[in-house]
Amino acid sequence: METQYFTRGTTLIIVTASADPTWVPRAARLQRRGIRPSVVLIDSGSFNSLLTAEPVRAALRSAGIPYVAVRRGDDIGTVLSQKPQ
Structure with a gap:
């Protein structure tokens, strides 16, 4: 992820079909940076x-x-209007 483009307070929407949870710690690192x-x-x-x-759901919940x-x-439309888990 190109972190130099994201500043504190930025909302980042990640759309993925990846079943590999290894990317979740990188997203969690961004979260710790604000x-x-x-x-x-x-x-x-x-x-x-x-x-x-x-496995990805579990990693996201954990993070x-x-x-x-x-x-x-x-x-x-219905899915995207729901409150995130």
């Missing part, structure tokens, strides 16, 4: 992938990073 990450997590498992988003999960068939 940048507010929020995640739109596309649940690849709901699109017939063998991978599940649960205290708000997220919404989009699954196949969801109405994107």
Whole structure:
């Protein structure tokens, strides 16, 4: 992540279908610097992938990073209007 472009108080929206939670600590590091990450997590498992988003969800919960999960068939407007987890 290009941290030099984000200043304290910036809100960063991360949209990803990654089932690999290794990026979450980098987002948590940004959060500690005063940048507010929020995640739109596309649940690849709901699109017939063998991978599940649960490891990423667990890492986000542990880091205290708000997220919404989009699954196949969801109405994107409804999902994005919900309070993040």
